[in-house]
Amino acid sequence: MAVLFLTIIYITFISLGLPDALLGVGWPEMYPEFGVPQSFAGIVSMTISLGTIGSSFFSGKLIRRFGTGKLTAFSVLATACALLGFYAAPHFLWLLLAAVPLGLGAGAVDAGLNDYVARHYQAHHMNWLHSFWGIGALTSPLIMSRVLSQNASWRYGYLIVALIQFALVLVLFLTLPMWRTREPRISVKEEMSDNPTFEEIRFFKFIQSKKVRAALYAFFLYIGVEATVGLWSSSYLIHAKGIDGAKAAIAVSSFFGFIMLGRFVSGFVSMRLTNRQLIQLGQVLIVLGGVLLFFAKSYPLLLLGISLIGFGCAPIYPAMLHDTPQRFGQEVAQQMMGVQMAVSYTGSVVLPPLFGFVAPKIGIETLPIFLIVYGICMFLASESLNRKVDRENKQASSQ
Template sequence: MKPSTSRSSATLLALAYLAFISLGLPDAVLGVAWPSMRGSFGLPHALLGLPLAVAATAYFISGMLAGRLMQWLGIGRLLAGSTALVAVCVLGYAASPSFVLIVVLAAPLGGFGSGAIDAALNTYAARNFSPKHMSWLHAAYAAGAMSGPVVMTAVLSGGASWRVGYAVVGCILAALALAFVPARRLWEAEPSTPHVVVDAPGGVGPLPLDEPPVGTLSALRSGRVWLQVAVFFFYTGIEVAAGQWSYTLLTEERGLGGTAAGTWVAAYWGGLLAGRLVLGFAVERVGQAVMVRVATLGVLIFAVLFAIPGLKVGVAALPLLSFALASIYPGLMAETPRRVGERMAPHAVGFQVSAATLGVAVVPSVAGLMSERFGLSAIGWVIACSALVLVVLHEWLVAVADRPA
């Protein structure tokens, strides 16, 4: 590799880490700001779900269109523009005179902002970065997702308004958007220059990107794409259902105190971050596909242990569950170009992001409905059954992965 190419690759890798942090930064801020925000507007607790639902719907739509957006704009322009859009929307939250405007801004914030960034970044990372960087990039997302609530908590603890917290987050995102603008052309390889995989095992290898992309409908006709979509649906459903329902399950069904339950829930999210950091060192020795297969089996085992009422090791299985989950999302994204083909990869990644959004909405909701009918213990079994489906779907995907895409 020429020195200039090496410098460009290192610059893009650093920008990719910043981009994943920016993607996670605004995601969890609303939950911390909500008590103060609803007090400002005189709202009931239940309306928290409204901007989340609007954002999720827009996220789903943008994921379905992400392949086309990347073809039109290129990843560099899409990243800079989408990050700028997210910054504007977050600053709009800070200045909003009414809750109605916040709901309206949730669509561009969650959809054509964050949703487009998510699909674009994962497509580029899967093509150009090694599996260990794919894992660490998603760890950077987790770090960003933790940083947003920390900023808002610090602002509120200092006696300032929730608007100040959003203003701070918006300014950080605006600065990142400005950083992405001068480098926007670096993301686009020249026609005569192949994309390269940074730190690939055995050296740097080219990925053939000289074939024309396929259309959205062609990608939707691929059975392999639909298998990937289904796997992502159940993966994110399990991750969020376990994270959102575990506190209620531990306190109201298993009798833990609030502090103890909160500690275990924090350990759950910490396990996800730690897993992505630690497994990044091992993935290239073990192999991405093998690691994800082992991880899905681990998810099933720990989900069943967590689901069994009265089992003393059940609570300890919670952070182990997230540790097992940690490698699956980046691993599946990294394998997407190989499994569906380079030409379909931009569309497939967008569909996967959309499916992940649906999983976040559906599986935790099903767990809640089942708990009303059968009791809170049903939540654990919904998670365990989803884990079983995840294993079956992934093994099915592995069985056809080596066929020509």
């Protein structure tokens, strides 16, 4: 039963990745139909991310109130309904309306399951959990690519993914009793006494800590890189490199596929390397991939560059999340997990739309330069955090 339960958690994370790549792959076909500028993809992405930020930030309270299992089941249901909204959207404003529950559901699933795995499982399980996100993120662009290659509407890509989500919702509701046996219900009063809320630990003072800020900068930049590649790499390949839409969709799938593969590999590598070493390695690969993406002329080299960025992204997010209890302490880990993820998705609100609005002025061919700068800044923020953690550990050991 323990293996079955862990498998359900893994499969649930597929539902988190499924919608993530659809917009970037489908947008070249979507925006002419709705009669809006290409840059409006950033508005849709921002709306999704705002919902994700809200649910992530309050995830600690939601988990204590409803439990991880019930919260996850209803959140996946919300994303499935939202995807149906995209399928049926008669105009652009309808997309924005459907984007709200899509973001809210994704944030709750992400925060709830990451917190659960960070507290109950070892580092390799966190990497493997996120590799299942990669399965979803890899599958959805392949679905959309197949739909577009058959000269069918992009809407059918959203419909197929929505039906997959509904199937996962059924699995989650059928397995709710398994969650209840592993999460005994605790009264709100007892839970608050065991796990202080942010009000009790003076949250605003806590958040001003240089160590916390360094961690949040790193999360902000990581999701910014991932979301920017997912949203704009297809357009970059088509308009800056002259690649056709079907091949560009394959390249985006390769990006998410290498994230998935990299996280699977990282699960084994994490038994040898520390989370810190995995994060450093990933950041270096992101920068190298950005350089290759900028200079490459042929499709194979472009594919290699975007795949290298995906492989570099693979270990960073799971390793940073799994280190949360060790960096900040068990007593605030659940709340800190939600805050980190809220700030992460703020990166997806700010950085992809930023490029979308700047690209028409300076050229979409500058995308790799943005990615290189983001990668370097992420590395600097992570190293600053490492120094602060080492200093605190040294002081604690000398006392």
